[in-house]
Amino acid sequence: MSTSLALQYLVVALAVVVSAGVVAKKQFPGGVRRLRVALAIPLVREGRPAWLRAIGRSIAPTPATSGPGCGGCDNCGPDPHA
Amino acid sequence: MSASAIPLRLALVGNPNSGKTALFNLLTGSRQKVANYTGVTVERKEGRLLAPSGRSYALLDLPGAYSLNPASLDEAITRDLCRGFYPGEPAPDVLVCVVDATNLRLHLRFVLEVRALGRPMVVALNMADAAERRGIRIDREALQHALGVPVVETVAVRHNGAKALVQTLEAIADKPHAPEHALAADADLHEETRRLLSLTVTMPTRTARIDDVLDRWLLHPVIGLVTLSLVMFLIFQAVYAWATPMMDAIEAATAWLGAVVGNAMPAGPLRSLVVDGIIAGLGGVIVFLPQILILFAFILALEESGYLPRAAFLLDKMMAGAGLSGRSFIPLLSSFACAIPGIMATRSIQDPRDRIATIMVAPLMTCSARLPVYALLIGAFIPKQQVAGLLNLQGLVLFALYLAGIVSALLVSFVMKKWRRDKGEHPLLLELPSYRLPHPRDLAIGLWERAMIFLKRVGGIILALTILLWFLLSFPAAPADATMPLIDYSFAGRIGHAMTAIFAPIGFNWQICIALIPGMAAREVAVASLATVYALSAANDDAAAQALAPIISDGWSLATALSLLVWFIYAPQCISTWATIKRETNSWKMMAISAGYLFALAYLASLVTYQLAVAMGAG
Numbered sequence: 166m167s168t169s170l171a172l173q174y175l176v177v178a179l180a181v182v183v184s185a186g187v188v189a190k191k192q193f194p195g196g197v198r199r200l201r202v203a204l205a206i207p208l209v210r211e212g213r214p215a216w217l218r219a220i221g222r223s224i225a226p227t228p229a230t231s232g233p234g235c236g237g238c239d240n241c242g243p244d245p246h247a
Numbered sequence: 248m249s250a251s252a253i254p255l256r257l258a259l260v261g262n263p264n265s266g267k268t269a270l271f272n273l274l275t276g277s278r279q280k281v282a283n284y285t286g287v288t289v290e291r292k293e294g295r296l297l298a299p300s301g302r303s304y305a306l307l308d309l310p311g312a313y314s315l316n317p318a319s320l321d322e323a324i325t326r327d328l329c330r331g332f333y334p335g336e337p338a339p340d341v342l343v344c345v346v347d348a349t350n351l352r353l354h355l356r357f358v359l360e361v362r363a364l365g366r367p368m369v370v371a372l373n374m375a376d377a378a379e380r381r382g383i384r385i386d387r388e389a390l391q392h393a394l395g396v397p398v399v400e401t402v403a404v405r406h407n408g409a410k411a412l413v414q415t416l417e418a419i420a421d422k423p424h425a426p427e428h429a430l431a432a433d434a435d436l437h438e439e440t441r442r443l444l445s446l447t448v449t450m451p452t453r454t455a456r457i458d459d460v461l462d463r464w465l466l467h468p469v470i471g472l473v474t475l476s477l478v479m480f481l482i483f484q485a486v487y488a489w490a491t492p493m494m495d496a497i498e499a500a501t502a503w504l505g506a507v508v509g510n511a512m513p514a515g516p517l518r519s520l521v522v523d524g525i526i527a528g529l530g531g532v533i534v535f536l537p538q539i540l541i542l543f544a545f546i547l548a549l550e551e552s553g554y555l556p557r558a559a560f561l562l563d564k565m566m567a568g569a570g571l572s573g574r575s576f577i578p579l580l581s582s583f584a585c586a587i588p589g590i591m592a593t594r595s596i597q598d599p600r601d602r603i604a605t606i607m608v609a610p611l612m613t614c615s616a617r618l619p620v621y622a623l624l625i626g627a628f629i630p631k632q633q634v635a636g637l638l639n640l641q642g643l644v645l646f647a648l649y650l651a652g653i654v655s656a657l658l659v660s661f662v663m664k665k666w667r668r669d670k671g672e673h674p675l676l677l678e679l680p681s682y683r684l685p686h687p688r689d690l691a692i693g694l695w696e697r698a699m700i701f702l703k704r705v706g707g708i709i710l711a712l713t714i715l716l717w718f719l720l721s722f723p724a725a726p727a728d729a730t731m732p733l734i735d736y737s738f739a740g741r742i743g744h745a746m747t748a749i750f751a752p753i754g755f756n757w758q759i760c761i762a763l764i765p766g767m768a769a770r771e772v773a774v775a776s777l778a779t780v781y782a783l784s785a786a787n788d789d790a791a792a793q794a795l796a797p798i799i800s801d802g803w804s805l806a807t808a809l810s811l812l813v814w815f816i817y818a819p820q821c822i823s824t825w826a827t828i829k830r831e832t833n834s835w836k837m838m839a840i841s842a843g844y845l846f847a848l849a850y851l852a853s854l855v856t857y858q859l860a861v862a863m864g865a866g
Contacts, residue, residue: 169513169515170515170516173515173516173517174516176517177516177517177520177718180520180714181714181715181718183711184710184711184712184714184715184718185711185715187707187708187711188708188711188712188715191707191708191711191823192708192822192823192826
């Protein structure tokens with residue numbers, strides 16, 4: 166297989182994987198969220214190396230709701246009165 | 248977090264259409280979060296207002312309410328929240344009562360109800376600019392004095408339009424106090440509203456005169472309905488007639504782009520993906536953008552002009568007979584563009600029974616995503632003939648398909664009405680705003696937003712599905728000793744052939760079966776999928792570049808085409824519509840009923856159509 170053809174297959178494979186991700190996220194957001202949680206939990210357990218925990222945190226979905234006291238928005242930023 | 252750091256809680260309250268949400272957006276910008284109130288499907292919007300002083304406020308946009316004596320779930324939530332009785336929601340520190348300055352007769356009554364709660368409040372005279380343009384003169388200071396609460400003017404659609412409101416909130420934030428005046432518990436609010444209006448507002452006589460003259464004709468039981476029919480007819484004619492030049496241009500641009508890219512790239516899987524998959528697939532969908540924009544231009548213009556509520560009023564009796572209400576009109580009209588905003592628009596229907604009935608039939612309205620399928624099949628199978636020397640046969644078939652959707656919706660809601668125990672009809676309470684000329688800037692913004700939504704869909708879910716379908720149609724490659732067409736060995740080819748066991752009785756071949764699957768994500772993808780399937784099935788590049796219509800007119804029988812047309816009148820909704828029904832009804836059962844009955848209707852109607860057509864020699 167020539168390098169050009171191999172590169173073409175690589176680009177096609179990437180496009181297909183990204184497309185599958187987009188479709189899954191748009192059509193089945195709940196399932197994708199559960200999957201991300203299931204993948205992230207083993208990675209962030211105590212005793213795991215820091216880099217693995219960092220990967221786990223990046224895989225984990227953002228919390229659906231903010232804690233009490235927060236204004237409720239996604240990006241509170243620093244509190245000027247704190 | 249310390250107690251002192253807890254931000255002051257403000258809540259925007261007001262009648263529907265007072266501009267509350269626009270004001271909320273202006274005050275909070277992107278610092279907002281949208282969710283539902285616990286256990287119900289009423290939207291809860293909270294955001295953060297950052298004042299110029301650096302002080303931060305939590306701002307809640309409460310559901311619109313005509314009264315604190317609730318007639319709907321929205322109004323009950325607003326009442327409970329204002330009183331501080333809603334579970335898990337602390338009482339607001341200050342209520343910002345937003346009123347439409349052009350319609351104080353209606354909105355001031357609600358202000359009096361809110362004031363009676365005895366909580367600190369500010370009145371925001373929203374759309375103050377529109378009131379001024381119409382010659383409505385409001386003595387703000389006199390109103391403030393008469394109400395005993397601060398009154399400020401706001402223009403929610405203008406940058407800095409809420410400056411005075413923020414300054415007032417800053418001033419009272421340190422020391423919120425209850426309203427200075429209060430009415431007796433048994434006071435007549437209408438009487439008090441009339442008194443306040445006479446003291447503080449001067450209305451122009453001309454606006455009321457124009458409204459009266461127009462309403463005499465447009466709300467007439469006969470002339471009004473004829474006018475409404477003419478308006479609807481004009482909209483559908485315009486959608487198909489006016490869009491043609493733009494659609495031709497987009498089609499030509501797509502063909503040119505495919506040829507240029509095809510010549511520039513070396514042969515291989517990447518070229519096939521880009522040319523046969525992405526350009527052919529997306530080009531087949533983008534071509535319908537002009538039609539969508541024309542449809543929305545009319546809907547926006549009708550909405551801005553104040554005509555839509557009158558159309559709802561005119562149709563109330565007819566829709567009540569079929570088990571719907573006049574309030575169903577606007578959601579159903581929105582469903583002609585897309586069922587999703589239509590279903591979401593049912594939130595304005597206060598009665599849960601009418602709301603469910605509207606949600607159930609909304610997918611029967613012919614959404615714009617079905618246009619590509621209709622246009623393709625009509626172009627391929629219906630001859631371009633004049634009927635009675637005046638009407639276009641293809642146009643008539645299209646009109647009949649739209650009509651079939653509407654009639655089916657009325658029949659389904661009528662059957663639902665017969666089945667349910669509560670057969671009573673609920674009165675329609677509507678606010679008829681003054682007529683106004685639509686502002687070109689507002690129309691332009693609305694159309695721009697609609698175009699962006701469509702193009703984001705094309706660049707997002709539709710692009711992703713097209714790539715996935717191309718993959719399924721191209722892999723695995725056929726073996727060296729292949730005897731069947733190469734595409735038959737692909738994943739999609741095998742799935743399509745397996746599906747024909749179910750769909751053969753209604754005349755669908757495997758290519759149609761394949762197109763139905765991505766069509767579940769977005770119905771317009773069915774056409775893009777057919778284009779990709781036939782492009783990849785073609786023996787050579789010339790055949791692949793051929794337009795889809797002549798290919799299917801040669802390859803399909805008339806019975807199959809008619810069956811597919813009928814299928815798409817009822818075709819089960821896209822997955823996003825299912826998700827919207829689930830979210831809006833908070834019920835898996837409702838979603839399953841909706842999907843199930845539409846699939847059954849589609850299959851039965853297509854079966855009858857196909858078998859009859861075959862029996863008549865069209866197979």
